[in-house]
Amino acid sequence: MLKTNAGRFFEDYTIGDVIHHAVPRTISGGERAMYHALYPARHALYSSDEFARASGLPASPIDDLAAFHVVFGKSVPDISLNAVANLGYAEGKWLKPVYEGDTLRSVSEVIGLKQNSSGKTGVVYVRTSGLNQHNETVMEFVRWVMVRKRDENAPAPETVVPELKQSIDAADLVLPEGLDFSNYDTALSGDPHRWGDYAIGETIDHVDGVTIEEAEHMLATRLWQNTAKVHFDAMHRDDGQRLIYGGHVISMARALSFNGLANAQMIVGLNAGAHANPCFSGDTVRAWSEVLDKADTSNPSIGATRLRLVAYKGDAAFELKRDDGKYVPQVLLDLDYWVVMPK
Template sequence: MTKTNPGRFFEDYRVGETIRHAVPRTVAEGERALYHALYPQRFALHSSDAFAIDCGLDGAPLDDLIVFHTVFGKTVPDISLNAIANLGYAEGRFLKPVYPGDTLRAESEVIGLKQNSNGRSGVVWVRTTGFDQNEDAVLSYVRWVMVRKGDVDAPAPDTVIPDLEEVLEPEALSVPADLTFAHYDFTLSGERHRASDYAIGEVIDHIDGTTIEEAEHMLATRLWQNTAKVHFDATHRPDGRRLIYGGHIISLARALSFNGLANAQIIAGINGGVHANPCFAGDTVRAWSEVLDSTPVADGICALRLRLVATRGAAGALRGDDGKYLSDVLLDLDYWALMPA
């Protein structure tokens, strides 16, 4: 009897089942230091205890995407070990700040299945929730992933495609209870721009670019304990190339967005996200943002809805005349960020 885990294949999932993922992980200052080493991240609220305390918090919480990556990594052995590609995200809610010393675990509910027409793979939708050591939910999101079939003759399941919100309502966003920007220091944050300084439809070119090295994306994927074969095993793809973990691109683009959006301090929600094209070591990634909406959510606090695009190409370029993503576009992420009104 084998003791190793080959991972789940498409035919192994059932709509309605809940999967509790191993292994809980205590996150600490080490994760913050490595995160800031991997990405050009400079958002003040996640960098400085003193700055965060002036904003009403107990200290600097860990970066929102540290929480996302840690929870995501817990799910990989059960959801995407045999993935062909991670396709998208929706209904992402960051529910509670996570601080060094907190312990995170994850569980996922299968909410949709659809076999592909080739009969060799299918799409699995899951709603994943991350919990801390007090069993408080800190993060919830939906993602869908294309997974290989282990037995191509296995019968196709009934197709169930979940009905997902296109945009989270602002009132559904969680604003930390003690958060205040009443004493916000715009000099220390790095920019003077408030939410009211941004116009809906405005496009911001974040200017800077970063070339992805093989070593750094491998380090990042190991840091998040993401065991998906496409990121590690160069023999897994016919072209012999390791696919860059999509979360690496999200974090890189978010860090690059500091130049122009330095006061978009907290990611409150993810409305949707698509990994439009694969990325490989050697690619140079740039980022641009489009302002989609703006609304007050608390006294002196505004939620800015932003489209964040990671690309190898030019700012503002997204789709071709055929409506499809341009080949240089790597990520199209729609999210809410909290910032001074």
């Protein structure tokens, strides 16, 4: 009897399927230490218990993207094990901070299917939720993935493409309970610039660059238990290269954005995201940001800022798309997200 799992192929998905992903994971301090070893992550709220307590939280949570990677990684064996590429994100919300000792699990619902014209692959849309040990939803997001078909002759399912919001309304963003920046210390955070110092339309070159090493992205892939074959099996691609895990690029770009956005303390919403071009070991990743919008929040000491974060390689600062609307080849990531900052 076959006891192994080859993963799902495109024809194995049905609209409305609810998939409970194995295996729950309890978060420890090792998660934070490893995350900060992999990326130059320095945002104060995720680095210091004392800074977090001064901001109204009981302790420093695990980094927002580290929690995202845990929840995302749980979904990979059921959603994207046989993926060609992870294509995009939408409607992401961070609803509760994740602390050491919390246990996370993931659940996904299939909300869309569309076979590609080649008949060899199709796009699967899922809404994934991360839940803690109290069955509380700590985050949720939609992503869509191009997945291989097992049998190219299998009939195409009815096309269902979900209607997704272009962005999350600022009024729908959720602040962590107790979060307050009334006593915010910019000397400790590392940057004097607050919410009011940023203007819509402003662009920021984050200056620094980091060369992606094979060992680091492989460690990240294993840490988040991302079993997608394109990330760790060099024989799975015709060019013999492992594709850098998209989450590795997201976290690297977010960490690089500290230089210019050190007070963008917490990610609270993910409006959209695209892995524009593949990233491979040896590429040097740099980043720039654009301020897309600003909004008040329910707390007068906290402002919300909508940012576009662009990761790129080579010499492409502030370049994004060509005249035909396609991304320039140097752009690796285009991420649209909401953060909270002190006023």
